[in-house]
Amino acid sequence: MTILNKLFTVNALIVAFLVVAIITWLSTVISQKLLKGKIPGAAIAILCGLILAFFGGKWSGGTKGISDVAGLSGFALLGSSMLRDFAVVATAMGSSLKEMKKTGWIGAISLVLGVFFFFFSEVGRAYAFGYRDAVSLTTIGAGACTFIVGPVTGAAIGANSSVIAISIAAGVFKSVFVTIFTAPLAKWVGLNNPQAAMAYGGLMGTTSGVTAGLAATDPKLVPYGAMTSTFATGVGCLLCPSICFFMVKFIFGQ
Amino acid sequence: MVIYGVGLLAACFLAGQFMGESLGNLLGIEANVGGVGFSMILLMISTQWFQKKGILPAQTEQGILFWSLMYIPIIIAMSATQNVFAAFSQGILALMAGILPTILLFLCIPMLLKLLSK
Numbered sequence: 374m375t376i377l378n379k380l381f382t383v384n385a386l387i388v389a390f391l392v393v394a395i396i397t398w399l400s401t402v403i404s405q406k407l408l409k410g411k412i413p414g415a416a417i418a419i420l421c422g423l424i425l426a427f428f429g430g431k432w433s434g435g436t437k438g439i440s441d442v443a444g445l446s447g448f449a450l451l452g453s454s455m456l457r458d459f460a461v462v463a464t465a466m467g468s469s470l471k472e473m474k475k476t477g478w479i480g481a482i483s484l485v486l487g488v489f490f491f492f493f494s495e496v497g498r499a500y501a502f503g504y505r506d507a508v509s510l511t512t513i514g515a516g517a518c519t520f521i522v523g524p525v526t527g528a529a530i531g532a533n534s535s536v537i538a539i540s541i542a543a544g545v546f547k548s549v550f551v552t553i554f555t556a557p558l559a560k561w562v563g564l565n566n567p568q569a570a571m572a573y574g575g576l577m578g579t580t581s582g583v584t585a586g587l588a589a590t591d592p593k594l595v596p597y598g599a600m601t602s603t604f605a606t607g608v609g610c611l612l613c614p615s616i617c618f619f620m621v622k623f624i625f626g627q
Numbered sequence: 628m629v630i631y632g633v634g635l636l637a638a639c640f641l642a643g644q645f646m647g648e649s650l651g652n653l654l655g656i657e658a659n660v661g662g663v664g665f666s667m668i669l670l671m672i673s674t675q676w677f678q679k680k681g682i683l684p685a686q687t688e689q690g691i692l693f694w695s696l697m698y699i700p701i702i703i704a705m706s707a708t709q710n711v712f713a714a715f716s717q718g719i720l721a722l723m724a725g726i727l728p729t730i731l732l733f734l735c736i737p738m739l740l741k742l743l744s745k
Contacts, residue, residue, distance in 0.1 A: 393700045415699050422706030430712025438708040452704030458663050460701050462640050463694035465667035466674050473668075483739070487732070494728040502720050517724050525656070538713075539721045545714040546725025552706065554733070562736040569740050576732060576739065580663070581709075585702045595698065600664050607651060607660030 381444035389447030396421050416556045416589035423549055461584055461599045468596040472567045479568065480601035483575030484608050491517040491578070492617050495543070500625070507622040509536045514621070515613035516540025517547065519579045522609035529614040548582035555586025564590060567597040574598035578605030632690020635677075639669040 381388050400418035408417075426438030435441025440449035450456070495517035496510045504510050512532040516523030516539065523540025526532075532540075555573075559565065564573055564587075574583045574597065583602040587594045647662020654660065674691070677683040714721060 389704060390700075393703050396703060397700065415703075418699070418703045419706045422703045423709065423711055425707045426709045427711040427715065429707070430710060436710050436713060438711060440708045448704050448708050451701060452706070452708040454705075456697075456701050457705055458644075458666075459636070459640055460694050460698040461663055462643070462666040462670055463636055463691050464698055465670050466688075466691050466695060468671065470668070470671045470675070486739070490732060491728050494731060495724050498723060498727065499720070513720075513724060516721075517728055539718075539724070541710075542714040542721035543724035545709060545711065546722055547729050548725075549709070549711065549714070550726050550729050554729075558733055562733060563740055564736075572740055573736065576736065577729070581702075581705060584698075585706065588699050588702055592699070596667060600667055603647075603663035604661040607647075607654075607656070610651075610656045611654055611660075 378444070382446070385445075385447030386450050387447070388444065389451040392445065392448075393451065413556055413589050416553070419552055419585050419589060423552070457581070457584075461580075461595070461603075464592070464599070465596045468593075469567065473571070473597065473600060476568045476571050480571045480575045480604075483572040484578075484601060484604055485612075487576040487578050487605065488518055488609050488612050489617075490576070491547075492613060496621055504536075505625065507618065507625055508532050510625060511613065511618045511621050512536050512540050513543065514617065515609065516543035518544070518609035518613065519606050520544025520548065521606045522613055525610045526613040526618075530618055544579070548579040551577050551579055551582030552585040552589075555583070556589040559590040564594070567594065570594040570597035571601045574600065574602035575605065578602055578609065580606070629686055629690040629693075632687040632692075633694070634690075635673060635687070636670065636691050636694060639673060640666045642666070643669050 397414065397418050400421060401414035404414035404417055429439030429442050430436070433441035437449055439445050492514040496514040499510050499513040504513065508530050509532060511530060512523060512527035513536060515526035520541050521544070523544050524537050527537040527540055555564070563569055570587060577583050580599065580602045583598045584595055587598045643666025644659065644662040646665040647659040650660040674683060
């Protein structure tokens with residue numbers, strides 16, 4: 374046992390390669406044999422990842438899903454934002470710069486539209502749940518943008534930690550939801566061209582959700598969605614603690 | 628050589644991240660504004676430029692292609708490291724905050740796409 378333990382700890386990243394390969398293989402089999410290709414294998418694999426993350430967090434009591442379980446710490450490196458962004462950038466090779474230039478302004482509009490949409494629909498709901506102070510309302514609203522905008526905004530305007538925890542959780546739920554439902558809903562919302570993917574990325578904002586969702590829909594669309602959604606966290610961090618906060622203060626008083 | 632492709636990708640990545648961090652700093656916020664976006668633009672411009680000059684051998688391209696193909700496995704690993712358990716234990720407000728507006732926006736997307744593409 375000690376030999377295995379040592380093997381898994383020293384070679385954590387390699388173990389993660391193997392486990393992800395097995396998950397992918399199982400998901401592809403499920404997709405093709407059980408579901409007759411109705412749900413893409415990548416979507417099932419990502420869902421498996423999320424389920425593993427749930428139990429990983431439950432068993433270990435940690436905050437990083439399955440990577441807190443002994444022997445699977447390599448997931449933290451393989452799934453880190455560093456490698457994710459590195460791979461996203463690589464997908465840009467071969468995509469059309471012309472297409473992006475042509476629809477750049479659509480991306481910009483959808484970004485601002487997306488932030489305001491999520492922010493204010495969430496401020497309304499937080500109000501319905503009994504929150505009355507502008508700081509808590511703004512922080513929860515910001516959490517509906519992405520799980521980074523929530524805590525950045527909360528810290529900037531001095532929200533308490535339980536409200537910040539809610540805003541992070543809201544952002545994670547959003548990313549999970551977008552991850553799972555992009556592929557099944559793609560046909561219905563017309564998400565099948567670079568232009569739509571750019572608008573979609575800007576509106577939804579969550580880079581992890583958008584890029585994972587598009588990967589499961591059509592890998593060719595990933596760079597276009599990533600291009601706009603990578604600006605969403607920045608735009609959210611810019612608008613939420615400033616203009617949005619002032620508007621909430623103006624509407625709800627202190 | 629494969630490493631040239633990986634090196635070019637790394638150079639574009641770092642330069643783009645630097646631009647994103649600088650932009651965030653300039654705007655006075657603690658966030659990277661569009662770092663990945665800048666990196667992608669740099670990679671597209673530089674690979675196109677090398678291709679035009681005829682000095683982007685297939686092996687160099689392989690170095691970039693490998694990482695773009697590793698994208699989905701990396702996303703699977705990323706999903707497995709999200710704090711899903713904590714999200715579920717935050718209760719109903721967080722769940723609704725995350726999901727309801729997303730459903731609402733999904734319903735609006737066909738209309739928005741039509742509006743935006745005019």
